[in-house]
Amino acid sequence: MKRVRANPGEGTRLREEILAAAEALLVERGSEEALTLRAVAGRTGVSTPSVYLHFADKEQLIEAVCLRAWDELERRMREAAQGIDDPFWALGRCGHVYVRFALDHPVQYRVLMMRQGSGSAATACFGYIVEAVSACVTSGALRGDPQTLALGLWSAAHGCASLLISQPSFPWPDDLDAFIDDTVWMAGLGTAIASRLSRRRVLPGVAAELDAFADRLNG
Amino acid sequence: MKRVRANPGEGTRLREEILAAAEALLVERGSEEALTLRAVAGRTGVSTPSVYLHFADKEQLIEAVCLRAWDELERRMREAAQGIDDPFWALGRCGHVYVRFALDHPVQYRVLMMRQGSGSAATACFGYIVEAVSACVTSGALRGDPQTLALGLWSAAHGCASLLISQPSFPWPDDLDAFIDDTVWMAGLGTAIASRLSRRRVLPGVAAELDAFADRLNG
DNA sequence: CCGTCAGGTTAACGCCGTCAATCTGACGAT
DNA sequence: ATCGTCAGATTGACGGCGTTAACCTGACGG
Structure with a gap:
């Protein structure tokens, strides 16, 4: 002792x-x-x-603990993106790794991301995501301001992670990794299309248009 | 006194x-x-x-306070959807109202949604969203299991709200309502398309396909 | 051999959530 | 009119918390 x-x-x-x-x-x-x-x-x-x-106090001790995890997250994201040619695909892998990591370290993730104030932790990580998004803009997969696009994509990934962590009683699908993939894919595709649309509106035949587009991608 | x-x-x-x-x-x-x-x-x-x-204790007092706000949220969402013919459009309005409400009641939202355990609060609200999604499936705008679709859409809205609340130091756009609209729109379109795709993959000419699709919707 | 000073410890303060025991006073029954 | 009763509210205290001030200790350079 x-x-x-x-x-x-x-x-x-x-x-x-x-x-x-x-x-x-x-x-x-x-x-x-x-x-x-x-x-x-x-x-x-x-x-x-x-x-x-x-x-200095309890707050700083906890923050120091959680910052350790955060460093590892950025490392894993870079690792996941490495060797993938298509930037858009690489971005998707980053998203998956992000959510998975949050689920594996729920306490640290909540402390860092679900409290007011301690926003400085995520800034470095945000920089990396903006980079990845920029690459997608260059490749033509996305259009618009990388920073704004990154915020939207991050909010999608964060929503998935955050909701899974704090609402475990929801009727989540059995295959969580597939759900995460779907969510990341949804955000990526949605951002890609939304960034191309000049204005938002509901077309009468929007469902048919979507069907046709999906057919071409599926076939 | x-x-x-x-x-x-x-x-x-x-x-x-x-x-x-x-x-x-x-x-x-x-x-x-x-x-x-x-x-x-x-x-x-x-x-x-x-x-x-x-x-019974401090916990229950705080929960009772926040549940009040939650009731009002559901009321506002129903109110926002009322009188809108297209179910997909109505769903989008619900999403905007949801995020707006969270931003207007940040403390209550965090207590109810960013802590483990107290998941029973959101269950009723979740039921309403599943209803709205079901209507979209019926109308043909979305495809798949309404419950799973609802989870994905909710996670997008929650991510936007949650990130805005807990990370105010991020470089958010000036026009927050426009950003919320973009995010909701992104999630809606993304879900609509992702729910139609049989498998995920990156096509060589995906950017061109997206451009063509966007042109038809824009024009 | 001895001061010095980094690396700890002891004791205490004030605040917190919570609980057991107690008081108070309006009201129905007599 | 008075008296017992019981919901409504209080007093006082307990143990645990974060935090601070004051004190101890032992290895090392001079």
């Missing part, structure tokens, strides 16, 4: 241990409110106020 | 006053964690434990 004390210069060691304990406890308890500084300190084998040696 | 005591049979009066005070404080402070039972009781002019006469 008793920790060996760190030598001078090893100040960061305790920081890492606290981060690890906090991450484990956060996942175990399932929410940030249920996480206690006393519990974190206890698991680390250290007194409670020692946490304040490395983190 | 001193409240007049309620007569027997007036037990619900205090309940209403507490609800009102809690709602006001929740909006003022901007988050549920910042809301204090002591503050609620104080504003109502009553002692703290009196809250427990009408609510």
Whole structure:
């Protein structure tokens, strides 16, 4: 139970241990409110106020934990897009990886994305998505301002992830990955077409037009 | 400062006053964690434990406050859809009203939709959306299982609302209502087309196909 | 051998949600 | 008129929380 004390210069060691304990406890308890500084300190084998040696307050500790996950997400997205020639297809893979990652780290995702204030975390990730969208604009798959397009696409992916996480009681399909694919595909196609339309309106024969278009893509 | 005591049979009066005070404080402070039972009781002019006469705990009080807002949302959505002939167009209006409402009641929306557990609130609303989607399937605008389609569409609307609320520092367009319209339109069109496609793939000339389709709809 | 100072600890404060025990006063029965 | 009753509301307290100030400790350079 008793920790060996760190030598001078090893100040960061305790920081890492606290981060690890906090991450484990956060996942175990399932929410940030249920996480206690006393519990974190206890698991680390250290007194409670020692946490304040490395983190200004509880808020910053939790944020630091979740930022770790965020870094890994960006890494995975770049990895998923690598080696795919068509930028539009690569963007779709990114979307899938994004949602999947959120589902695999629900607590961290909620902390980072479903609270007010801490928006700085997502900024770097947003930059990467804008890049990917820009490539699609260059290739002709999308039209318009990459930043605005990226916001729309991100909101679609985020909606899918967020709803799956916070509303597990909804009648979700059994095959979640297929549903995620459908959603990403829906957002991609919808953005591609909407970005080409000069104005929104309902045509009398819109269903027939859609049928014809789908036939050509299917056949 | 001193409240007049309620007569027997007036037990619900205090309940209403507490609800009102809690709602006001929740909006003022901007988050549920910042809301204090002591503050609620104080504003109502009553002692703290009196809250427990009408609510089992803090959780249920907050939930009751937010459920009020939810009821109004469903009312507004029905109102918006009323008198619109085309079901697909009506569905789009519902989506816009949904996102607008979320933005107008950000705290309540977050409490109800961005936390785990309390999923029962949205179930009724979900039923209404499935109805609206079913009408679109009947009219031929959409194809497939209404429930699954509804989940996808809802996730798009929710993503837009949720991201706007929790990430205000993003570079959102100035005209928010136009952006909401674009997002809703994107989701609707995307779902309509994706529901017609037998399989997902990238065609070499997909951009050209999209251009041609858009030209016919634009012209 | 001794100060110094990074790396901790102890004790406490104020606030929180919650609960058991208590008070109060209007009203029906006598 | 009075008295018991019981819904309506209060008092006081408990344990746990985040956070802070003050204090301890032991390895290392001089």
